[in-house]
Amino acid sequence: MVLPMSRTTRLAPDLPLLRRGRRQVAAADDDSEPAVPAHFLCPISLELMKDPVTAPTGITYDRESVEGWLARGRATCPVTGAPVRLGDLVPNHATRRVIQDWCVANQAERVSTPKVPVAEDDAAEVLAAVSAASRRGDAAKCGEVAAKARALGKESDRNRRCLLAAGAAQRLSSAFRDLAGEPVEGAGAAVSGALGKILAALTVFFPLDDESRRCIASPASLKTLVSVLSHGDLAARASAAVVLRELASSADRSTVETISRTPGACESLLTLVRSPVSPQATKAALVTAYYLATASDRAAARLASLGAVPVFAELLVDADKGTSEKALAVLDGVLCADAGLEAARAHALVVPVLVKKMFRVSDMATEFAVSALWRLCRGAPDAAGAAACRADALRVGAFQKLLLLLQVGCGGLTKDRASELLKLLNGSRASVECIETADFKGLKRPF
Template sequence: MVLAMSRGATRAAGRLLPEIPLLRRGRMELGSGDGDGEAAEVIVPAHFRCPISLELMRDPVTAPTGITYDRESLEGWLARGHATCPVTGRPVRLVDLVPNHATRRMIQDWCVANRASGVERVPTPRVPVGEDDAEEVLAEVAATARRGDAAGCGAVAARARALGKESERNRRCFAAAGAARTLSSAFMHLAGEPVESASAVSAALGEILAALTVFFPLDEECRRCIASPASLKSLASLLSHGELAARVSAAVVLRELASSGDRHALEGVSKTHRMCDALVGLVTSPISSQATKAALVTAYYLVSASDRAAARFAELGAVPAVVELLVDADKGTTEKALAVLDAVLGTDAGVESARAHALVVPVLVKKMFRVSDMATDFAVSALWRLCRASGAGVGACRAEALRVGAFQKLLLLLQVGCSGVTKERASELLKILNGSRTSVECIETADFKGLKRPF
């Protein structure tokens, strides 16, 4: 009876819409023609199309109003604050949606019948997670963590992660059930001792962190758990000695913690033994682009918040590590690496380390253009710090800047325009470098013939 009503209502909704050709890869033509070179159009039956998206339904569900929609489209409609059926205007709740298996099977049969025209079969959708299911899984995560059952907790956390990644609906369901808090608490319960890459505890902590990355952001309670001394100790150990996937997850969670604006958490990270060493290690010996970028973001927040942390990073070789990374880095990595370098150069140890490295000035001048406005700001600021500070090596640093064309690039930068602070520092840099210029041109000037005014 219910299926009959659903089919009838779906057809009724379909009659409101004209039939349209199936769109595939941006084209309306599929398959081959009758030998004259023209492609044949495949018309999607109106009752197979969602009344919201007008596209072929992949997971049809029927509302209490009798209208069938594609699950993703209707759930998106409800998530945007609507609480009514788009066709009838009557009240609809998420929990009231019923999978329409009959329509789904008819759509699959239709896809198979039109396979020769290039139509791909709609896969059978997975059953979405319900509130009770999510709460049951998370309760098991909490229970196994309290018992100290590392292997069991890791297995359940992996299950929660897999379910959360299946669909945005599942992810929201787990998030609403408190997944981030449960996983953060479980991590704190199992953390504390140094972890070895082959141990059950290491594997479990890695699975928990991997699951936690699916359910960001971290609220205050989550941050309190992850920023506990025991948790931070395990995070530092995982960053250095964990399996590859665990190291990446640890770096991502640490980035989320550092970028939250929680000063207590940031202070705890900076004081954790060998945490800075582990972060520099991810830059000097990259394991993945994601981990490297996460480590750079964390490092930036640490050195920006504390001169002591900045000096520590300089002592650990952060300057040469970041400069080597900058040589062939993509845009996102370049921006983050320049931010870290600029912050570290705010310390005497950072300046001393930079002046001792032959590539620092050439790389900064090279990255001053053709990356992004953000990269330009950080590159100018870092070069300004190097050239204005007194001490040994400042003359050589200025001479190198002139040799690689910093003067002309700064002129061009002021010509095309830049932000307030960058403009001030670029102007001061020009004055500093102008005093060190000789009558010999430092680089080819052909690229700068278009400048309309001299310095």
């Protein structure tokens, strides 16, 4: 008896034909893509040139590729080996137009006309104009030229390097110092606008060198910088926060203490965290606050007295990884001051949020969370504040998390403090009911 063929059996003889047809379609698709002429390809990247430039040797390259080659210290033509300098490269407009015409004719993505990179003389001229305008007190012109320098620097990395080599950071910092001196809220719109544009331009040319930092860290400049942080428009406040972070993170301890003593500095940073203008500005404010708190007990106490603890605790509830790390770091710094400890022990949210952030964020977040919890739980057995923190930590599962942390592995100071915390919490375990950290049940202040 002959069995009927299954559907698979009936299709089997046709499979080779199907495969052959697919190969023919694929080949047809490949043939439909035009081959790029060899002389349109950069000899370095072997890709279609978007900004062709010709070296004195007569070889044409894509600008990005050959400038990258020269930036790595190879002062020769990649093809011929003859000496070549950055200033020797000449835009090849004829080749670029031919490539653009070919793209249009072959329905390929059109190569856009590149912007002409800034030359050394042009960079020097722009920066000289910034200095000249600031020295004569022409705020409007100074802001206009600073904005031009910023736009040029953001166009390409080559422009940025060229402007940096011409002293962009020093010229802009000096211009800010020249215009500084009076609070932004009392200055005219031209001065306020110029200061914001100078700060925005400065952010393009990080890291600041020593001379630039000295200009911004002068008492008059710092006073004006804090004023912009408090009373400038949103863009200016964000730029001021980033510049202040750069200054605090790269300066010596005495400069950081000078920043902390500048009237309104701590208040402005907390205001920026409490009422954010952008994620970048918030993170910059947190980093600056961290450096202030860890460099100066006075600054830590000042931040605590201004209400930093509840601000950071609330921020940590739903913060992303980067914000959590920074908020935990500054909170740990504020707890070094007695006022910070007192405020944290009195706030119902601090211990639960520290335990919550102990895992599943990052190693850095774990380090700061353990350190902050260790500071809160230390103290004599009969000390009311520390005892209450130990009880709260047990209720939200700190003991189990610390055991897991030591099992998973941690080292250095974090391991020592986690071990000490376990000993501190062990004495209260029998009298405390544990709850799930993620639920935060039983708290007086839910969130």
